[in-house]
Amino acid sequence: MTLAALDEPIAAGTTFLAPDQKSEAILKLLTCGSVDDGKSTLIGRLLWDAAGVTDDQRAAILHDSHNRAVNGERIDFSLLLDGLVAEREQGITIDIAWRYFETARRRFVIIDSPGHEQYTRNMATGASHADLAILLVDARHGVKRQTRRHAAICNLVGIKKVILAVNKMDQIDWSESRYRAIEADFQALAGNFDFAEITTIPVAALTGANVVARSAEMAWHTGPTLLEYLEAVDPKVEAEDAPFRMPVQLVLRAAGDFRGYAGSVTSGAINVGDRVVDARSGLGATLQRIATMDGDRLTATKGDAVTLVLDTDLDISRGAVLSEIKRRPVNADVIEARLVWLSEKSFDPEAGYLLRTATDLTPVTSMSVSALVDFETLASAPAHDCAVNDIADCRILLGRATALDLFRDLPLTGNFVLVSAIDGATVAGGVITWAQTGAAAIGDNVLVLDRARLAGLCGDLGDSPADLAEFERRAQEVAILLRSAGVPVLIETDQ
């Protein structure tokens, strides 16, 4: 069977029950809010009512609900989500949980993230995978500090569509005026962000009102129920004619002199016969084949995992970004970025860090924090430190240039994680807001690692592509060591 055959409609008469959606095949949905807002209950209710719960799970939930007096004799829907023993014991959500369900219209992935401020990093992690976010607020309390924080994180990681679910409407006697006031508060707050679409829905997760079934008590709500909206929304926001990018994951070699660049297209499209360029070297080639196990293809578009064969050998390796000729990435060695700090170890200007972009891993020469986002005012305040759960603006000098885009233009080649050079931990996740080439001017105190300086360590290496790659690897390792000893380093790989 070929991939092309995956395109063929399923023959009538088969029993292939499948969601019948028109737009995006999978909707990835983030839910955020604290345990007090009834977030787990809302998702549990959605799963329960939209038939995403199997009979044995149903029986287990009914059984467990009696063992926990949280909701008296009511069904405790949150038990559907809190999977870890520690979470069940404490009645809170610590880590992200992934849930999958389908309705007749669409396939859903629910990314359930913890609400507590101490787990902001987990929320940011979950949010980065979502197309759309449900921000939950308690109708009795309205928009709070944590709502602002959640909105700021959703905005940071690139979510463009949000739903404000005003929960516990039953607790305020289904009051439309109270609901409208919260809606207005949120609209004002959202003005700070780049959201493309904001929808508010009044719900009562415990009773199910406006989750799947329309609420008789809130006849004044003429908009969609939560499920109606989720089944209809188109999560796509990007332009049709986005520039082509494919970060190279691997160079594949096989019998018959086969040499191809394997990777996933992160934006745009490419056709056989098109010119492509390696942004780092500026070298161009013509696309000869798009090879897959299911046969060659004529075109590859965003999301496709393919192997590209070029007419001339560009001598590129993992970390290169193949691009169209006209609109190229920046080959940058200095960037400004906004990031969320994920590690319990605070930012340390003396520590060794590596920048992991789409497929590249680049040593950081130096890094400085310039500002922190205040969750109360959402304004940036000057700062030099940053610790776990902080959102910070920073400037990063790289040990060598790498191909990048701005996150707001092309998210998948404009995002990164910061990695500890010592233990490999992912310490921060960020988005590139500015990038430039050559701006990391070589100052008096920057040590340049080039072939001459590393002659003793790299005397065994020649000029073959493999040797140049090995030189770069060794130079990076040396840079990491020097950096961790406080020496600013720049790697010079040009032969």
Added chain:
Amino acid sequence: MTALTSHLKLLEAESIHIFREAAAQFRNPVLLYSIGKDSTVLLHLARKAFWPAKPPFPLLHVDTTWKFHDMIAFRDRTVKELGLDLIVHTNHDGLARGMNPFDHPPSVYTDVMKTQALRQALDTGGFDAAFGGARRDEEASRAKERVFSFRAAGHTWDPRLQRPEMWQLLNGRLGKGETVRAFPLSNWTEADVWRYIMLEKLEVVPLYFAAERPVVERGGQLLLVDDERMRLEPGEVPQRRRVRFRTLGCYPLTAAIESDATDLDAVVQETLSARVSERAGRLIDHDQAGAMEMKKREGYF
């Protein structure tokens, strides 16, 4: 293009991306091949990820010696047909101590013959990463898994110390003594696996299809009498029933279900309308509360 196929294409592309990231970032990966439907899909995706080259890693099967006979035959045929390297590992120390699923509680047996055996095999091979077919929809603690799941020295998993994963970026840089379990099927569901097997016309172990088989009913579960090692309790007489398996493990610990689904089409239909979750047929998961989480903490994949 139908809606369904586009959703499977997205999942396929994501899995290929994960395979390639792992192959690029880890020094010595291995694919945990357990012969079941998830392994079948996993192996197929691995072939696609590196085509026209072969997957740049061997397969590893942890053989408890209590796998169904049909499974072993299927394994050997698959490996031969595709020309792949297969490592079979058994915990011989456990065997020597007489470990078996009848005399020992499922949790003890599984720990020795599966979890410990897996750790032995990974240590022996010096593997820094192992691909597994686990899916987040299988069970509550798996719903919290990362795609690259880091294990400390000794292969232990601490759900509170999981490495954050943001966007499509997978960070495989290892700390001292760390290894990784990589899960390319993280976002697949049981129904997706079957739909994909059907669309890609993949061959699976015949035990997934209904047939007349000798079974005994015990504690509400149907257990297959796969060979003479099956111990019958007083009064138990094997009867022929029309059964199949939703999930395949060690034979006395994996229950069959009554079914008339004799082909893929019927299996998909049955799966999509199922009202009982898949791992309900795995007796080891019911041993104690949070059973899977405990097994994972100890190094079960």
